[in-house]
Amino acid sequence: MSTIIQAYAVNKAGQNLEEWQYQADPLAATDIEVHVTHNGLCHTDLHMRDNDWGITQYPLVPGHEVVGIVTKTGSQVTEIKKGDRVGFGWIRDSCRVCDHCLKGQENICREGYSGLIVGHHGGFADRIVAPADFAYKIPDTLDSAHAAPLLCAGITVYTPLRTYLRHPAMKVGIIGVGGLGHLAIQFAHAMGAEVTAFSTSPDKEDEAxxxxxxxxxxLGSETYQSLASSQDMILNTASSVIDWQACFDLLSNDGVLCIVGIPPASDITLPLTSMVFGQKKLAGSIVGGRHFMIEMLAMAAAHNIKPLIETMPLSQVNEAMEKVARNQARYRIVLTSNH
Structure with a gap:
């Protein structure tokens, strides 16, 4: 018998979430059912709520930074058992057989991965049913509230740092001290980098x-001039418009500018001469695959890397979303279960 799930859903773009229930699909042999205890609130949940990307299917239950306790396991699930504490992130499944998937890079699956809340219902509910292969055991030393945002925000910044930070003592600049940036600073520091935080908010210096x-x-003309050619890597986590040419000039030869925060004006113009003769690179990165997710959680546990959070009950999800929309969250909101 399938489970009746109590959730918070939105039925139309621009509306608030309301209490709703739905009948879960029968538990497949490779699925698990999880009693949800915590949800990280990501700005992507707002984009999906409002159908900003044109891919939302209504009614939608958001939530893709999900932590909870396993209550049921499918007949073919062997690595996860009832009672385990696990989390789900943005990726729900992938083709499993392409060259990228076989290397644990499901985030760039050639067939395209499926999202946890793209055509499926997410974690703003009492339970969630999803494939066990994309559930991650939470290390014992990570509490659930701090683990939840790591499942999207954490892996989003860990993947490019792990990819392009070639050796300790590299100089790494993090643009933006926000939900993504404050985690990027911690991971880059733990990896041995000399970290420079770039921000437009002077009041964030002590926290950074x-x-x-x-x-x-x-960030400004004086900084761009004084630090020209100084950074081996720059990770942009901000969603605001940036002077990309000036930012690119901060790179030393063989440096890489990696984008994970996408501003509204998404076109970039770069100086080709500097790129070619300085062997500089422009890169993008999207979340991360299973290999890096497991690494990231282990590293966060080992180095006490955790987001700065405030908790709110799931029943106040609309107030929490409004707070995120107004950029008043510092730095991540975690929704706790009502059940």
Whole structure:
């Protein structure tokens, strides 16, 4: 018999979430059912609520930074058992057989991965049913509230740092001290980098240094000039418009500018001469596959890397979303279960 799930759903773009229930699909042999205890609230949940990307299917139950306790397992599930504490992130499944998937890079699956809340219902509910292969055991030393945002925000910044940070003592600049950036600073510091936090908010300096930044600089013409050719890697986590040419000039030869935050004006113009003769690179990165997710959680546990959070009950999900929309979250909101 399938489970009746109590959830919060939105029925139309621009509307608030309301209490709703639905009948879950029967538990497949490779699925697990999880009693949800915590949800990280990501800005992507707002984009999906409002159908900003044109891919939302209504009614939608958001929530893709999900932590909870396993209550049922399919007949073919062997690595996860009832009572385990696990989490789900943005990726729900992938083709499993392409060259990228076989290397644990499901985030760039050639067939295209399926999202946890794209055509499926997410974690803003008392339970969720999803494939066990994309559930991650939460290390014992990570509490559930701090683990939840790592499942999207954490893996989003860990993947490019792990990919392009070639050796300790690289100079890494993090643009944006927000939901993504404050985690990027911590991971880059733990990886041995000399970290510079770039921000437009002077009041974030003390926090940025507390997260592990060795330097704090206000983005602007003076910074661009004084730090020209100084950074081996720049990770942009901000969603605001940036002077990309000036930012690119911060790179040293053989440096890489990696984008994970996408501003509204998404076109970029770069100086080709500097790119060619300096062997500089422009890259993008999207979440991360299973290989890096497992690494990331282990590293967060080992180095006490955790998001700065505030908790709110799931029943206040609309107030929490409004707070995120107004950029008042510092730095992540975690919704706790009503059940």
């Amino acid at each position: 240094r507390g997260f592990g930044a060795h330097h704090f600089k206000i």
